[in-house]
Amino acid sequence: MAESLPEKYQRLLKRVEDGDLRALGRLLTYLENIDRESAILLEHLARRAGRAQVIGVTGIPGAGKSTLIGRLIRELRSRGYKVAVVAIDPSSPLTSGALMGDRLRMQEYATDPGVFIRSISTRGLKGGLSLAGLALVEAFDALGFDKIIIETVGVGQAEVDIMNAAHTIIVLTMPGAGDDIQALKAGVMEIGDIYVINKSDKPEASKTYEYITFAVEKGDIGPGTGWIPRVVKASAIMGAGIKEIADIIDEHWKYLRSKGLDKEKVKARRRLLIALLAENLLRRSLEKSLEERKDELEKISEEAEDLVGKALWLARHACDTIRQ
Numbered sequence: 001m002a003e004s005l006p007e008k009y010q011r012l013l014k015r016v017e018d019g020d021l022r023a024l025g026r027l028l029t030y031l032e033n034i035d036r037e038s039a040i041l042l043e044h045l046a047r048r049a050g051r052a053q054v055i056g057v058t059g060i061p062g063a064g065k066s067t068l069i070g071r072l073i074r075e076l077r078s079r080g081y082k083v084a085v086v087a088i089d090p091s092s093p094l095t096s097g098a099l100m101g102d103r104l105r106m107q108e109y110a111t112d113p114g115v116f117i118r119s120i121s122t123r124g125l126k127g128g129l130s131l132a133g134l135a136l137v138e139a140f141d142a143l144g145f146d147k148i149i150i151e152t153v154g155v156g157q158a159e160v161d162i163m164n165a166a167h168t169i170i171v172l173t174m175p176g177a178g179d180d181i182q183a184l185k186a187g188v189m190e191i192g193d194i195y196v197i198n199k200s201d202k203p204e205a206s207k208t209y210e211y212i213t214f215a216v217e218k219g220d221i222g223p224g225t226g227w228i229p230r231v232v233k234a235s236a237i238m239g240a241g242i243k244e245i246a247d248i249i250d251e252h253w254k255y256l257r258s259k260g261l262d263k264e265k266v267k268a269r270r271r272l273l274i275a276l277l278a279e280n281l282l283r284r285s286l287e288k289s290l291e292e293r294k295d296e297l298e299k300i301s302e303e304a305e306d307l308v309g310k311a312l313w314l315a316r317h318a319c320d321t322i323r324q
């Protein structure tokens with residue numbers, strides 16, 4: 001039994017569909033801080049989603065992810081695709097530069113409704129990073145973006161969760177950084193569909209290229225879906241290798257679709273979305289109950305007796321709140 005979409009969201013959605021980018025920004029903010037009400041908006045959007053290719057770009061900080069994505073946006077755009085980017089920043093002061101970079105790049109596309117870039121960070125998200133990231137993917141997909149690129153360093157549970165929603169994983173490495181298989185064992189680095197040796201304008205690039213190619217041939221790294229990972233030399237800064245990467249992105253998408261693996265991925269991402277949403281709604285109800293019952297809890301919390309009974313009583317109250 002689907003709930004109907006509250007009128008304020010209907011109005012907002014109409015503006016988004018008319019190409020109002022500020023309205024789109026507002027809609028995404030509702031989803032990032034998801035609650036009981038905006039979850040209905042998410043459901044509404046998710047029902048229209050399931051067509052986009054989600055592309056995860058991962059690699060250590062400084063590998064050149066943002067620079068490469070900037071180039072890829074232009075290339076994919078020239079092929080007629082609408083492109084959205086979700087950049088996940090691990091909330092460190094070091095990454096504020098990257099955030100600023102995103103804003104600058106955004107200006108380049110400020111008037112192009114076919115490109116939208118959104119940064120989210122661990123800080124200040126009521127619903128948590130995984131849920132926010134997955135909600136953004138559903139939203140961009142529903143709104144007709146063909147390619148959704150996720151930028152993340154790919155370590156930590158939330159980032160791995162979000163990368164697991166990607167159809168195509170691009171692992172970015174640079175000369176000197178990937179000459180040790182251990183370097184590729186962090187997070188999602190070992191399950192790449194495409195390995196890019198970025199900064200190939202540097203002399204040591206061939207060695208890294210050979211190293212990664214060898215690891216792929218031996219089967220040490222790769223997605224394990226029957227797709228043999230591709231290894232590409234690129235220089236994001238010079239714009240070299242970008243067309244080849246875009247070609248492989250298209251090729252991988254065709255491959256996934258021919259095997260029905262694109263739909264499998266959407267199913268898996270929805271399963272995770274539902275679980276995270278349930279957890280989130282329950283936690284919110286619990287917080288509400290705690291607040292409402294603050295006085296009672298104050299009185300009883302000194303006694304350690306029947307802790308479990310009291311916790312269950314609170315949990316039951318939270319469940320009742322959710323049902324309302």
Ligand SMILES: Nc1nc2c(ncn2[C@@H]2O[C@H](COP(=O)(O)OP(=O)(O)O)[C@@H](O)[C@H]2O)c(=O)[nH]1
Nearest residue numbers: 060061062063064065066067198199235236237
């Ligand atoms: N030499 C060289 N430098 C690059 C290349 N791509 C990116 N960089 C530089 O590497 C630094 C980190 O790039 P950035 O895209 O922010 O990396 P991210 O942290 O992975 O997003 C910046 O100073 C870029 O200008 C490249 O192909 N060659």
Ligand SMILES: [Mg+2]
Nearest residue numbers: 065066098151
């Ligand atoms: Mg970056």
